[in-house]
Amino acid sequence: MLxxxxxxxxxxxxxxxxxxxxxxxxxxxxxxxxxPSVLNGRQRWPFWxxxxxxxxxxxxxxxxxxxxxxxxxxxxLRIMSRIAPPTRGKVTVRGRVSALLxxxxxxxxxxxxxxxxxxxxxxxxxxxxxxxxxxxxxxxFSELGDFIDQPMRTYSSGMFVRLGFAVxxxxxxxxxxxxxxxxxxxxxxxSKCFAHIEKLRAENVTIVLVSHDxxxxxxxxxxxxxxxxxxxxxxxxxxxxxxxxxSRIALLTSxxxxxxxxxxxx
Amino acid sequence: xxxxxxxxxxxxxxLLLLLTFxxxxxxxxxxxxxxxxxxxxxxxxxxVLYLALRRIVRLDIPDYHLFLxxxxxxWTWFQTSVMLSTPSxxxxxxxxxxxxxxxxxxxxxxxxxNMVHFLLSIPILLLFIxxxxxxxSPLWLVGIPLLTLVQLGLLMxxxxxxxxxxxxxxxxxxxxxxxxxxxxxVTPILYPLDMVPARLxxxxxxxxxxxxxxxxxxxxxxxxxxxxxLWVSMAFVAGAAALGVGVFRRLEGGFADAL
Numbered sequence: 315m316l317x318x319x320x321x322x323x324x325x326x327x328x329x330x331x332x333x334x335x336x337x338x339x340x341x342x343x344x345x346x347x348x349x350p351s352v353l354n355g356r357q358r359w360p361f362w363x364x365x366x367x368x369x370x371x372x373x374x375x376x377x378x379x380x381x382x383x384x385x386x387x388x389x390x391l392r393i394m395s396r397i398a399p400p401t402r403g404k405v406t407v408r409g410r411v412s413a414l415l416x417x418x419x420x421x422x423x424x425x426x427x428x429x430x431x432x433x434x435x436x437x438x439x440x441x442x443x444x445x446x447x448x449x450x451x452x453x454x455f456s457e458l459g460d461f462i463d464q465p466m467r468t469y470s471s472g473m474f475v476r477l478g479f480a481v482x483x484x485x486x487x488x489x490x491x492x493x494x495x496x497x498x499x500x501x502x503x504x505s506k507c508f509a510h511i512e513k514l515r516a517e518n519v520t521i522v523l524v525s526h527d528x529x530x531x532x533x534x535x536x537x538x539x540x541x542x543x544x545x546x547x548x549x550x551x552x553x554x555x556x557x558x559x560x561s562r563i564a565l566l567t568s569x570x571x572x573x574x575x576x577x578x579x580x
Numbered sequence: 581x582x583x584x585x586x587x588x589x590x591x592x593x594x595l596l597l598l599l600t601f602x603x604x605x606x607x608x609x610x611x612x613x614x615x616x617x618x619x620x621x622x623x624x625x626x627x628v629l630y631l632a633l634r635r636i637v638r639l640d641i642p643d644y645h646l647f648l649x650x651x652x653x654x655w656t657w658f659q660t661s662v663m664l665s666t667p668s669x670x671x672x673x674x675x676x677x678x679x680x681x682x683x684x685x686x687x688x689x690x691x692x693x694n695m696v697h698f699l700l701s702i703p704i705l706l707l708f709i710x711x712x713x714x715x716x717s718p719l720w721l722v723g724i725p726l727l728t729l730v731q732l733g734l735l736m737x738x739x740x741x742x743x744x745x746x747x748x749x750x751x752x753x754x755x756x757x758x759x760x761x762x763x764x765x766v767t768p769i770l771y772p773l774d775m776v777p778a779r780l781x782x783x784x785x786x787x788x789x790x791x792x793x794x795x796x797x798x799x800x801x802x803x804x805x806x807x808x809x810l811w812v813s814m815a816f817v818a819g820a821a822a823l824g825v826g827v828f829r830r831l832e833g834g835f836a837d838a839l
Binding site for chain 2: 332392395396397398399411413415416419420422424425429432433436437438439440441442
């Protein structure tokens with residue numbers, strides 16, 4: 315029983331298929347003209363963004379997901395956050411999940427930072443009372459000062475993401491899913507974000523971090539999963555997995571250089 | 581589990597309120613007349629219709645302006661809600677793809693926002709009634725909440741259905757607009773249900789808005805509570821709700837991928 319409750323995220327043979335339209339019937343006219351082929355699905359091309367992913371993440375673990383563009387990292391986070399369902403397999407997530415797939419989703423430029431922050435906090439999982447209680451912390455963290463009561467259209471992009479990040483990390487999740495959003499603000503604010511993530515880690519929050527920034531993955535994660543073309547290539551401690559990833563990149567980037575004759579074509 | 585469910589319910593409710601307030605605030609932000617626009621629009625439409633039908637066509641209905649406005653205000657709530665909430669999932673793709681939250685709050689907040697505008701227009705109607713020598717009755721205190729609930733239920737079912745389909749079939753936004761304009765004329769808003777020939781009457785009872793509009797009008801102009809004919813609308817409420825919830829639950833999973 316103990317082992318069961320210590321699992322925060324369990325994926326069992328998860329697959330995610332997207333049907334890509336070779337042509338998209340985006341209007342009634344084209345849909346009617348092509349109705350037969352649309353109905354029998356001949357125009358659609360299945361693409362497996364994730365294929366046979368089995369992964370168990372324990373409570374309090376910090377896991378980095380790395381891999382080239384289009385390898386399925388973001389799809390994986392979307393499935394873990396239950397924003398999109400898997401096509402195959404089973405997903406179990408225990409505890410309150412906060413998914414930081416984008417900072418400030420749903421911020422509206424015409425209303426003030428404070429109003430946006432409260433709405434955003436409720437969207438991300440707090441109730442209204444909790445959201446109001448945490449506003450002082452959020453305002454302090456975001457370093458917005460009096461700007462908090464100005465409409466967000468007056469904000470710089472840095473102020474915008476600072477508020478987004480401040481809200482997201484103050485909703486006190488048990489599972490935090492982060493997609494490539496740590497590179498916000500200036501160097502000082504970034505280090506503050508990292509310090510905060512470190513604090514959450516110390517509080518035993520489960521963290522899944524998707525990033526191209528291998529340095530931060532190495533620094534914040536106990537474990538790294540390397541994805542390519544929707545499959546897990548390697549799963550283990552940061553150093554060897556990152557090393558493997560880098561050596562494969564090195565292999566790929568060395569390709570354009572002249573090769574000895576007789577080398578296999580790739 | 582029970583505690584979590586209650587917590588979620590409360591949060592969903594608060595989210596709905598916050599979104600509704602935001603919409604109320606945003607709708608006429610930076611306009612000089614603000615909320616007054618919500619009154620001007622149906623009033624102007626009413627004035628033109630009054631001129632055309634009472635003065636030119638010479639429809640013989642006493643106090644035609646009250647007859648018209650008492651139907652036009654609730655209809656405006658209905659039409660604006662359906663029209664604005666149909667694209668409410670499709671136009672919030674960014675949010676739906678990035679945040680997990682109870683998505684039905686998006687169309688419902690549009691309905692709630694327009695309900696507030698409707699309720700605020702009732703005092704204007706009251707002024708017109710008083711100016712024509714009419715008197716409101718305490719029955720309004722029963723009738724207004726009752727009819728508001730029926731219309732709210734009907735709207736929630738319809739907008740869930742339309743907004744869900746619209747994610748996959750954007751033409752629906754335009755179809756809805758056209759259809760609502762036609763719906764306006766086949767609902768007894770400009771004319772009383774009594775004027776409809778007996779042959780066409782069964783058709784009128786297939787329209788959930790027709791007994792509902794009649795009921796609003798009877799409440800405001802004759803101070804009477806709706807009779808059994810409202811059961812037709814109630815049956816549609818149940819049907820629309822079942823269909824709306826069914827379709828929404830079935831399609832919801834695909835929203836994030838389709839947007």
